[in-house]
Amino acid sequence: MAKSQETTFIHWKGLIKITPDERHKTIALSNSWRRVLVVYASESNYQEVLQHINKYVVTLEERKVKKIKSPLPGALLQTFLIILASIPIFLELPHPFKIDLLVPIFILCFAQATLWLSRFMAYPVLLGVAYSALTIFYIGFQSREIGFLFKEGPYTNFELISSWEWPSLIILFISLGYFTWFSLSAIKGKLGTMLEKDMSGEQ
Structure with missing residues (x-):
């Protein structure tokens, strides 16, 4: 375990706090919301290491900016929204519409x-969304020979579902629309991922 942490890459620009501990000869480096790294020095080079770190780390006081709030609450809220948006894909759809259970699990996880x-x-999320939408349209436009009193078939499955069954399909497409927006925003960089932000020093 100790060996695995001997070499670590971090961005100086993301570090805004230095916490030296002369007694234990350690220097803790933090970004805006968590401790990123603890540097261990020896008795002989502790001051030299501390001075070197001070040269590169610009603290909040030096930047004269307000402390950035932790991005964790926002990420947890987005996590909840993703789970909430995935619920309609898991729900049972009106007959004969059906999406394999693995698809919503796939979309949710990715x-x-x-x-x-x-x-x-x-990209896999978009793939799952496209598969779900195409499945619904494929089933919906399939026709069946059914005779009614005033009109003979064939009827498409979209025509055969009742008015009270339509809301479940509409909510499903709203859910798929959310995942499409979410995925495209992430791909374009409008919604930075937590790990990428942390590694790039943006937080």
Whole structure:
């Protein structure tokens, strides 16, 4: 475990706080919301290491800016919204419409990965959204020979579902629309992922 942390890459621009501990010969480096790294020095080079770090780290006081709020609450809220938006995809749709259970699980997992890990995870989300939409349209435009009193078939499945069943399909497409917006925003960089922001020193 100790070996794995011997070499670590961080951006100086993301560090805004230095917490030296001369007793234990450590220097803690923090960004706007968490401790990023603890540097261990020896008795002989502690002051030299501290001076070197002070040269590169610009503290909040020196920047003369307000302390940036932790992005964690916003990320947790977005996590909740993703879960909420995925619920309509999990719900049972009016017969004969059906989406395989693996698809909403796939969309949900990759959407969360997009938020927390990498924007490139948004591409599988778009794939899942496209598959879901195409499945609904494919089933919806399939026709069936059914005779009614005033009109003979064939009827498409869209025509056969009742007015009280339509809301579930509408809510489903709103959900798919949300995931489309979320994914495209992430790909364009408008919604930076937590890991990418942290690694690039933006937080």
